[in-house]
Amino acid sequence: TQLLEQSPQFLSIQEGENLTVYCNSSSVFSSLQWYRQEPGEGPVLLVTVVTGGEVKKLKRLTFQFGDARKDSSLHITAAQPGDTGLYLCAGARNYGGSQGNLIFGKGTKLSVKP
């Protein structure tokens, strides 16, 4: 069974601080996605990384896919209260060119206080 482990599970910081969230697995994934979920809402895609070593930036968010495609990290610079939410990583293994099932981690619950 593939497992995606996310750490930390909870994170409470002050506005303006930097943070890094990790997503680790013993399995190789063809791609990895990061979603953010707010209370009462479904997850919303932030980014997809597909190449080992790939780095993607989305404003103050920086995503990195490990060289071996087994792990990923999300770094937020100068966090703002609007960044508050549950951050989920999800790994995909493709079968015959179609997207296989996404395996989700348990998420990191981030709270940014003003």
Add this chain to the structure above:
Amino acid sequence: EAGVAQSPRYKIIEKRQSVAFWCNPISGHATLYWYQQILGQGPKLLIQFQNNGVVDDSQLPKDRFSAERLKGVDSTLKIQPAKLEDSAVYLCASSLAYRVAGELFFGEGSRLTVL
């Protein structure tokens, strides 16, 4: 563009009762998923449809859960009889078919409480 629609948003039932959830995916999305998200955990795939065919239902508890997508558009997920451990948010998602690393679009979810 309209998003994924789900209903009801909330449902409270007693154990051993039955419940049904409905999902209408984004127009043109051939792939539809049902996920179960228990409080404090990430979503777990229950079933994946490609048009009206089942691609993966390996994690669906088939003794009590059933799902259908008869015309390849709307889908219904049913639980009968419900157990306490079925309390969760049931998320429906859709995506374009056969897209490598494609995006999943989620609905707001249906929160089920089993008493």
